[in-house]
Amino acid sequence: MSSPNNTPSHLQSIAKLSSPLSNTPATVSQLSTMDKHKNSSSSASSMHHDFTNPNALSSTPNSRKQALASLLRSTSPAIEFDDDHVTNTTQPNSAYGSFVDDPTILKNVSKHLPTDAHNALKLPSGDITRDFYHLSQPQTIKRSKSFTSQTADDRRGSIASQMRLPGGFRREFLQNKKQKFGYTLSQPTNLTKTFLEFLTIYGHFAGEDLEDEDFLACDYDTSDGKTDEESPLLSSSPDDSQSKTEKKTSSLKAFFLLIKAFVGTGILFLPKAFYNGGLIFSIVLLVFFSFLSYYCYLTLSHSTSLLGISSFAEMGNKMYGKHLKSLILVSIVLTQIGFVAAYTIFTAENLKAFIRNTLGYDFPLHYFVIFETICFAPMSLIRNITKLSLAALLANVFILCGIATIVFYAAKDLIKNGPAEVNYFNSSNWSLFIGVAIFAFEGIGLIIPVQQSMKHPEDFPKVLLAVISICCFLFIGIGWLCYQTYGDDIQTMVILNLPQDSYAVISIQFFYALAIMLSVPLQLLPAIRLMESRIFKRLPSGKVDNKTKWYKNIFRIVVTLITTTIAYFGSANLDLFVSFIGSFACIPLVYMYPPMIHVRATDHNICIKLLDWSIIIVGGFALVFTTALLFI
Incomplete structure (x- = not known):
């Protein structure tokens, strides 16, 4: 290794300029080979004269880098520069500015550097040559360190509008887990997200907020007058009608x-209803009710847009006062309880047929009603609506399989036996x-939340x-097919008309009953939450008061027992019971309250x-x- 005293003066100057400590000369043996490329000693003398000047040896990093760049140009006079490679000095392309923008100089300097930049740091005076490695590498414009691209991508993936979507917090949790632990987590499938959205929409039945406060992220109950870090700065009205569902569907x-909301167990009551009304009368009336239902649902949707209110009951309150609001809420409660009661009878009939076909025992119907009560009581205590996602998924799958099985066997029997004798109008039971x-x-409870989620x-x-x-089309098709196939022998539960010795039919009897039992907590949820929010309004939240929670538990069990x-x-005559629910509870809710609100919301069109x-x-x-005819 050459001593610094034997090193040419211009290389000593480079070493001094490149050294991190500008006042400490460094060993420059690795730079001594550059002296062989000098053809002019005068240039070296000149540079030596310049860099031995104390004024030229500024201690600031920028001035040292500029001096280093000037020295590189002066120490390579024998290099023939290609004018095509010389860049415009007004367009610097390196971190050192326009002083070192000539690629020819950088190329020749790089010849004298070791190929491994990492190992070069271990050589004598390796820290001095570090700047040469930086000069020889392509320079890019540096981004501000205040906001990295990775952070930007992460923030784009968790914007507020996405977090407010159904399942948004769950997706954010999965993404954070993936970044933290470095492995891929399974994302919710489209089917899963669809059912979660359906459950979320059901939590806003008829525009009401049915979320149980026991499962809120923070308890906003301030009934005791105390405030803490979880208390909201602005209190919200309990009747706030602003929708919480982001319009992203x-x-x-x-x-x-909407298809899942309308197509349910009610379709299986239509074959016997066709018998009660007659074939032609039933088809004409179904078409009429389809147009009438569409118009009434549309008026409700239009009123929501005109009034800027997303709650069915609150619209009635604004147009007619608290009395119509109470009537709407009572009708919703009666409708949901009536639906659950009808489904309970339907399930009991299916379980009775299943036990008779498999075990040969014919138990009384009320045994199965008691069994369902025992099952429904603990299920009614479920407060977290997302816990019902699997039950809702299985229920819809079983219902779809049941409808497909009924259509298959009814079509098979129609082809085999030919059409049965039917009546076009039944003058004795048409009101049923x-x-x-x-x-x-009936599906008015999901009209507003679905519209608000779009x-x-x-x-x-x-x-x-x-x-x-x-x-x-589906209702007419199912009713016509089954009534045309079985005629006057049609049963209230059309499943009983299918071959009772078929394993497929026996399986459907069990799984259809199971599907209805799994969907009962979801059907009963709106009625329970609407009554709870009024009855226990003045009590503290069940999240902080166990006494309130047990009051609610007892109340839910009592509602289940009443249902x-x-x-x-009502099990003695299922036809009469279902018709009573449709006439007494559904007619005012669907065909009276929406046009009553709409007639005052629109002031100009006569x-x-x-x-x-x-x-x-x-x-x-x-x-x-119709209600009077049912009891005459």
Whole structure:
């Protein structure tokens, strides 16, 4: 290794300029080879003269880098520079500015550097040559260190609008776990997200907030007058009608959500309803109710947009006062309890047929009603609605399989035996058909939340029209096929008309009953939450008070007992019971309250007002007439 005293003076200057400590000369043996490329001693003398000047040896890093760049140019006079490679000095392309922008100089300097930059640091005076490695590498514009691209990507993946979507917090949790632990976690599938969205929409039944406060992220109950770090800065009204669902659902997804809301167990009551009304009368009336239901649902949607209120009951309160609000809430509660009672009877009939076909025992029907009560009581205590996602998924799968099985065997028997004798109009029992038809088309509780969840709510009328049209076609098809196949022998539960020795039919009897039992907590949830929010309004939250929680638990069990008791007394005549629910509870909720709100929400169109009043009058007459006929 050469001593610094034997090193040419210009290389000593480079070493001094490149050294991290500008006042400490460093060993420059690795730079001594550059002296062989000098052809002019005068240049070296000149540079030596310049860099031995104390004023030229500034201690600032920028001045040292500029001096180093100038020295590189002067120490390579024998190099022939290509004018094409010389860049414009006004366009610097390196971290050292325009002083070292000539690629030819950098190329020749790089020849004297070791190939391994990492090992070069271990050589004598390796820290001095570090700047040469930086000069020889392509320079890029450095981004501000305040915000990295990785951070930007992460922030784009968790914007507020995505967090507010159904399942948004779960997706954010999965992404954070992946970044923290470095392994891929399974994301929710589209099917899972669809059912979670369906459950979330059910939590806003009829625009009401049915979320249980026991599962809120923070307890905002300030009834005791105390405030802490979890207390909200601005208190919200309990009747706040602002929707909490972000409008991010596509029109196609809204279509399937509505299909799931309308197509249920009610479709299986239609074959016997066709027998009660007659074939032609039933088809005509189903088409009429489809148009009437579409218009009433559309008026409710239109009123929501006009009034800027997302709650069915609050719209009634604004237009007519607290009395109509109470009537709407009572109708919702009666409708849901009636649906659950009818489903309880349906399930008991299926379980009875299943036990008879498999074990040969014919137990009384009330045994199965008691069994369902024992099952429903603990299920009614479920407060976290997302816990019902698997039950809702299985219930929909079983219902779909049951409908497919009924269509298959009914079509098979029709081809084998030919059409049965049917009546076009049944003058004795036609009123029973009206209630069942309304029962099948009832789905008003999900109209508002589905509309509010849509990304393009202006497409809701078209989506609703498609759903009502498909449901009308499906209802007419199922009713006509089964009634045309079995005629006067049609049973209230059409499953009983299928071959009872078939393993497929026996399986459907069990799984369909299981599907209804799994869906009962979801059907009963709106009624329970609406009553709880009024009865226990002044009590502290069950999240902080166990006494309140047990009061609610007892109340839920009592509601379940009342529902199954109604089912027990209505099991003697399922046709009459379903028709009563449709006439007494569904007619005012679907065909009277929406046009009543709409007639006051629209002030200018006289034709629309006349149509609304006509529907209100017809609905009131149908309510009184059909309900009275059921008991005459």
